[in-house]
Amino acid sequence: MFIARQSDQTAAIIAPPVVTGLQQLGCNPIVDYPQDVSLALSHAWQDAELWNAAKATGQVFSITRQREVLAAIQRYIIERLCGNEWIKIEDAFYVGERSLAYLQRAVWTAGYEAEITQRLRQRLPTMNSVDISSCIREMEWVVRFLECADARLHDSVIEWLAEFALRVASDPAEVKNWSGDRLSEGIDYLLKYPTFIRAARFVVVILDKELNATTGSQELCASWRWR
Numbered sequence: 001m002f003i004a005r006q007s008d009q010t011a012a013i014i015a016p017p018v019v020t021g022l023q024q025l026g027c028n029p030i031v032d033y034p035q036d037v038s039l040a041l042s043h044a045w046q047d048a049e050l051w052n053a054a055k056a057t058g059q060v061f062s063i064t065r066q067r068e069v070l071a072a073i074q075r076y077i078i079e080r081l082c083g084n085e086w087i088k089i090e091d092a093f094y095v096g097e098r099s100l101a102y103l104q105r106a107v108w109t110a111g112y113e114a115e116i117t118q119r120l121r122q123r124l125p126t127m128n129s130v131d132i133s134s135c136i137r138e139m140e141w142v143v144r145f146l147e148c149a150d151a152r153l154h155d156s157v158i159e160w161l162a163e164f165a166l167r168v169a170s171d172p173a174e175v176k177n178w179s180g181d182r183l184s185e186g187i188d189y190l191l192k193y194p195t196f197i198r199a200a201r202f203v204v205v206i207l208d209k210e211l212n213a214t215t216g217s218q219e220l221c222a223s224w225r226w227r
Contacts, residue, residue, distance in 0.1 A: 001054055012054035014062040027065045029072035037080055038187050045176040045183075048073045052173030067220075074172045074220050081168070081190055081197045090205060103205065107198045116142055116199055124206060135203055136162045139196075146193050161189055165200035170208075170221045 003012045033040035051069050056062040079087045089106045092098035104117040120138060127134045139162035147153060153161075164186040167175050179186050190197045208221040 001051065003050070010050070012050055014051075014054050014056045014066050027068045029069045031072045031076040033076070037191065038184065040080060041077060041187055042176070042183065044073050044077050045172055048077075048172035049174070049176055070173065071220055077168070077172055078201060081194065082201055083194070083198075086198060086201070090201070093205065094209065100206070103202060107202050108195050110195075113146075113195050116145060116195065117202065120199060120203060124203075124210075127203065127207060132163075132166070135166055135207075138203070139163075139165055139200055142196060142199050146196060161186065161196075165190065165197055166204065168197060169200040169204040172220070 001012055001014045003010065005011075031044070033043050048070060051066060051073070054066065056066050075087065078090075086106050089098055089102050093100070093103045100121070104121060107117045108114050119141070123138055127138060136159065140158050143153070143158045143161050160182070164175075164179060164182075167178060168186070168190065176183060204221055
């Protein structure tokens with residue numbers, strides 16, 4: 001990818017690789033960011049935004065590599081927030097080596113949190129990634145559950161956190177721009193309640209697999225189109 005910057009303007013293009021052999025057809029992006037999780041996530045979302053906005057120069061190699069890099073960034077983000085064990089189970093679930101029950105069990109840590117996935121699994125038929133509001137409402141319930149009955153969060157904050165978690169779980173390229181100056185607030189909440197982001201990822205993964213939609217070049221979850 002080639003990047004040009006002038007003042008506060010940035011433009012990028014993804015040039016096709018020079019392929020001289022079959023071994024160069026594949027792409028295995030290596031993603032590495034600072035050890036500090038908040039800083040790492042911020043950098044990762046910024047890179048995802050840049051790669052997503054970059055213009056692929058037409059050849060299938062450019063488009064494929066754009067998506068592979070975005071997928072690698074998203075995988076890094078999910079692993080940092082949800083944990084290595086979650087990533088293993090999610091991968092196995094996608095290829096049919098683990099059942100939904102395994103993924104459901106991986107969401108919660110404390111015993112009482114099992115109620116979260118029980119409810120989400122029961123409500124899956126009523127949730128629809130085309131009508132994102134139905135998913136946001138369920139994630140609002142998760143926030144209230146984790147905060148307990150004496151929560152002091154305003155309804156507008158709860159709604160924002162619910163949408164933030166779903167965006168993090170489904171579309172890394174838009175997270176930083178959408179959250180604006182509240183990014184740190186969102187990161188802090190996800191780090192405080194890792195069950196919350198795992199629950200959001202659970203919803204995204206299940207709905208995406210059930211719909212089995214065809215992804216475009218820049219889409220990681222084709223069933224989740226925020227724009």
